[in-house]
Amino acid sequence: MQIITKMFDIVKSYLSNSIPDIRITDIIEMIIIAVILYNIMLWIKNTRAWVLLRGILVLLAFILLAYIFRMNTILWLAERTINVGIIAVVIIFQPELRKALEQLGRNRVLGFLISDNGKVMEDRFSNKTMNEIVKATFEMSKAKTGALIVIERKTPLAEYERTGIVVDGVVTSQLLLNIFEHNTPLHDGAVIVRGNRVTAATCYLPLSDNMEISKDLGTRHRAAVGVSEASDSITVIVSEETGSVSVAFEGSLQRGLTPDTLKEELKKLISENEGSGSRKLKLLKGWQRNEKKADK
Secondary structure (H helix, E strand, C coil), X not given: CHHHHHHHHHHHHHHHHHCCCCCHXXXXXXXXXXXXXXXXXXXXXXXXXXXXXXHXXXXXXXXXXXXXXXXXXXXXHHHHHHHHHHHHHHHHCHHHHHHHHHHHHCCHHHHHHCCCCCCCCCCCCCHHHHHHHHHHHHHHHXXXXXXXXXXXXXCCCHHXXXXXXXXXXXXCHHHHHHHHCXXXXXXXXXXXXXXXXXXXXXXXXXXXXXXXXXXXXXXXXXXXXXXXXXXXXXXXXXXXXXXXXXXXXXXXXXXXXXXXXXXXXXXXXXXXXXXXXXXXXXXXHHHHHHHHHHHC
16 A cells, blocks of 8 residues: 555656646636637638748758758858748738738627727618618619629728718618619729618729639629628629629628528628627716716
8 A cells, every 4th residue: 555655656746846837827828829820820721821831841841951961052042031031921921911910800809899989880780771782682683783782890991982982872772773773973893881871882892812713703703702801891792694693701702692591691790780789889888887986
């Protein structure tokens, strides 16, 4: 029995000497680092950075071989070009880095803590607006009238509004049909919807460089995916060639929608807006109550 006790004491003393004390903050720190590394790897995999990473690994393997075989000239060149190479990578992959920072800014936790609006929007996207958009979309689909309707959510789309013509009108099916009517001044480009209003028309959108987009889709669909990659907006597209209806959201494209499926997609937008709005309203009321108590 004493031998077993001594063995346990030896193991315990060995573990206590070899393994440092781990605090709760250390565990939290490890979780945070793991989450950051996981998201970085996902970002690298889903962008051109994955090709870059493979190229860097090949270069590192070549430099390692040069070091083993003492190829001093190659090592001297690698040492002189590494600083320039880092700057070149930042310049070349500036769009990908920008998208990564935009996604961080659109994070739901950060968006809740750091709100761009000082008040809750009274004129938020409603069921009536949804029905008007769906009605206009499928009337244009029957007539094979091309359309591009961008619905703003949390990410502001002011930079794209500035490329178009200010409209500032209540969303109605007739207004959308008139805007996208052939041979009219406003039919070319995108319409931006904020809340229950059409804010601008003939807006230019960024084109997506996603190589997975089908080759039979034109500039209109590529622009819809592009703005969904740069923001959290929902974009409704009507194909001028086939009349088919699609929706772009978070860099993905859902094609061949029916009136019911389009309504389902837009209902998600309404429910999320109402949920976030009510939470912010409660938070605002809480702050106002605390301020009144402090004044008393």
